[in-house]
Structures are given as C-alpha cells and as structure tokens.
Amino acid sequence: MNLSKSFFALLGALLLSGALQAQTMKIALVKYSGGGDWYSVVDALQNLARYCNSQLGTNFDDDYATVDVGSAEIFNHPFLFMTGHGNVVFSDAEAENLRTYLEGGGFLFIDDDYGMDPYIRVALKKVFPDKQLIELPYQHPVYHQKFDFNDGIPKVHQHEGKGPRTYGIFIEGRLACLYAAESNISDGWESYDVHKDPEPLRQQALRMGANIVQFAFSQ
16 A cells, blocks of 8 residues: 555544454564664564554554565555664665655654664654754653653663653654654563563553554544
C-alpha cells in the first residue's frame, strides 16, 4: 500500500476504532547504514505490539517487520521505529525515500539507545535540510493520550544522568518524526530478563509507547 495523507488518516481512524480487527499490521524496525546497531532490540517491539493490542484495541502482529530505510517497503508500514547506540548514515537516495514517506503521512519514532544522538541529528538534517528538531513541551498531546505523563517521557536508564527530552519534526503542523534522547524508553519495552528493569518502570515505558502509537494514528 502506498501511503498518502488521506490514507494514513483513514487507516489510523480504522485502527483505533477496532474496525481493522480482521487485518493485522506490523510495527517496522528501520535498518540503516553507518555501523550503528539498528538491530539492538530483543523483544521490545513484540511487547509493545501486544501492549497496544490490549490497551488500545489495535491489531498489531506480535512480530515486527524489518525494513531498509531506502526501500519501498517502508511505505507498507505507517509506523516506523528506529534505534541504536552509534553511527547513522543515510545516502542521498535513502534520505529522499524517508522524506517522501514522512511527507506522505508516515510516522517515525526514534529512540536513542545511548550514543546515537550526534549521528541521528546529522542524518535527519540530510532528510530535512530546512527543518529543525523542535523540543516538545510537556503539554504536547503525545504525553496525554490514553495515559498522562505530566513530566514528559519516562527515563529508563541513567547513563550520564541527563534528563530525558523529546524532539519533533513537523510537516505542515503534523508531527511526522518523534525523537527521544536520554530516555532509553525502548529498553523499558523489553522483557524483564533483558535489562532487569523493575516492573513499574517497564509499565511506564509501555504506557508511553502506547501513547506514541495512539498519537501517531490519531493526529
């Protein structure tokens, strides 16, 4: 399916209303070049999919898709997820492909798993040379969907002890790309045995993840 703004809006409305119960969808993990470990998730996306299905009434497949950032496959998935600890490089063709996807109504959530920040900022600048990452205030609707987060995105891992922050790239007023730094929220989506995160923190991370999914499909 080739995404368009109208298609994306209709798909989101149907997904959240439960009208797509007979058809499953997949969250898509973005594969990129540069040497960064795009594959660092274990079962985070499966757990998030199950959580959204139980809390939001979505019908995500328990498994996820893996898509190359430069491939046409990204247009089959309205919700992309990207993470890693290191370098990110987009070729000119990959940057153009991702730009077309986002301008057409797709949504990308990026979670810096610690060490990705300086590289993803350069990569995103290549995608949108004329746009800036804008920090989101705590009043932004992404924090106030099914669950309320009055202090912003949860911080799962400390690392350097900096406060978690979220940034967005907006296209004609629509939040098309959400970027989380100093949070490691996707680590909180992993099963307990992966990082040994306490259950209350894991639940907070999953709730925020559900908020991001709900917001992406309802804006």
